[in-house]
Amino acid sequence: MFDRDDLDRATEVVHRVMPPTPQYAWPLLRERFGVDVVVKHENHTPTGAFKVRGGLVYLDRLKRERPTVRGVVSATRGNHGQSLAFAGRRFGVPVAIVVPHGNSGEKNAAMRAFGADLIEHGADFDEAKPRAAALAEERGYEFVPSFHRDLVTGVATYALELFTAHPDLDVVYAPIGLGSGICGLIRTRDLLGLRTEIVGVVAQGANAYRLSVEAGAVEPTARAATFADGMAVRVPDPQALAMISAGAARIVEVTEHEIADAIRAYHEDTHNLAEGAGAAALAALAGERRALSGRKACAVLSGGNIDRGWAATVLSGGIPVPA
Known part of the structure; x- marks a missing residue:
């Protein structure tokens, strides 16, 4: 650590x-x-x-090390996704977020407002995660785990x-x-x-x-x-x-x-x-x-x-x- x-x-x-x-x-x-x-x-x-703090630190490091990164993708119930979308807008990195069906409508709206491309998949967070990993491969994005x-x-x-x-x-x-x-x-x-x-x-x-x-x-x-x-x-x-x-x-x-x-x-x-x-x-x-x-x-x-x-x-x- x-x-x-x-x-x-x-x-x-x-x-x-x-x-x-x-x-x-x-x-x-x-x-x-x-x-x-x-x-x-x-x-x-x-x-x-609180999650916004982690998104800022993650994207700050990523942008310095890989300035040409195509984008990032992750799974979330909302706050982690908002943190990445907020930081992605600040650092100029496209962000895709996978949420489960039935996720909080207001958290979904906030992620979109911060600039995230929102995708719904699965019944819960743990079913959304593998779709986010697959999407990273499809788009050439970096997959961001929720614990890093x-x-x-x-x-x-x-x-x-x-x-x-x-x-x-x-x-x-x-x-x-x-x-x-x-x-x-x-x-x-x-x-x-x-x-x-x-x-x-x-x-x-x-x-x-x-x-x-x-x-x-x-x-x-x-x-x-x-x-x-x-x-x-x-x-x-x-x-x-x-x-x-x-x-x-x-x-x-x-x-x-x-x-x-x-x-x-x-x-x-x-x-x-x-x-x-x-x-x-x-x-x-x-x-x-x-x-x-x-x-x-x-x-x-x-x-x-x-x-x-x-x-x-x-x-x-x-x-x-x-x-």
């Missing part, structure tokens, strides 16, 4: 495009949970999610911002999709010599990483059933799994009800709108609040890209049902 020089260079790349995102300690969250809660606001990026050293280094810049502002954090809760965010946190914590616990969070209906950590090997699941689409992964990445197994304190599962409750808590206490994956960390923190008494905790709000219909359902007390 990356070293401190790599992380500092990535930070320069990211901060040329966007300022550091805030990390606020919200008093109403403290009243609600009885814990000092710092929120890392990765919903405050140009794409509304550049992507992890890029998203780790939010961890550097967080730990620089709050080096005294006792525990950080972070959602797990394919793993770039939590791996960036783990590596950055270790580079800074901190003792902060990092807790990974998965949805109960998409718990492949918890099962795999317990088994000590990749354990795919048959389904990834959650409205937190950023965590809807059936097949863990082996390299991410190794880093999470070695560096995370534990993996916590949260239910759809708990995720929805956390979205409502964010809206009521901070007036920020979180997508399902973005609220999962706060849901896990809420479930462990009694054990956190006297400690300083952080919840990573990894993104706010929730479709209006689902947001309306959650804020009115319901739970979205994915198509």
Whole structure:
């Protein structure tokens, strides 16, 4: 993985495009949970999610090394695709993105608005991936995996911002999709010599990483059933799994009800709108609040890209049902 020089260079790349995102300690969250809660606001990026950092670092390196690259292609549920489309426009690289059928309409619209050529294929993320790889061969594009050293280094810049502002954090809760965010946190914590616990969070209906950590090997699941689409992964990445197994304190599962409750808590206490994956960390923190008494905790709000219909359902007390 990356070293401190790599992380500092990535930070320069990211901060040329966007300022550091805030990390606020919200008093109403403290009243609600009885814990000092710092929120890392990765919903405050140009794409509304933390992934934009990785796309910028990946395309910056690719454009320097291969200035004549014909284009890139990847699979996504939305935020990774937005990050590549955003960075591709900045660096002049065509971007094709494969999404599963039934994907978020608003995330699809955002990717197209950033300039991506959007292709629908398969029933879920793991079925969209092989089509993206085949499309790369057909078009002569570079295939961009969803877990890659550049992507992890890029998203780790939010961890550097967080730990620089709050080096005294006792525990950080972070959602797990394919793993770039939590791996960036783990590596950055270790580079800074901190003792902060990092807790990974998965949805109960998409718990492949918890099962795999317990088994000590990749354990795919048959389904990834959650409205937190950023965590809807059936097949863990082996390299991410190794880093999470070695560096995370534990993996916590949260239910759809708990995720929805956390979205409502964010809206009521901070007036920020979180997508399902973005609220999962706060849901896990809420479930462990009694054990956190006297400690300083952080919840990573990894993104706010929730479709209006689902947001309306959650804020009115319901739970979205994915198509």
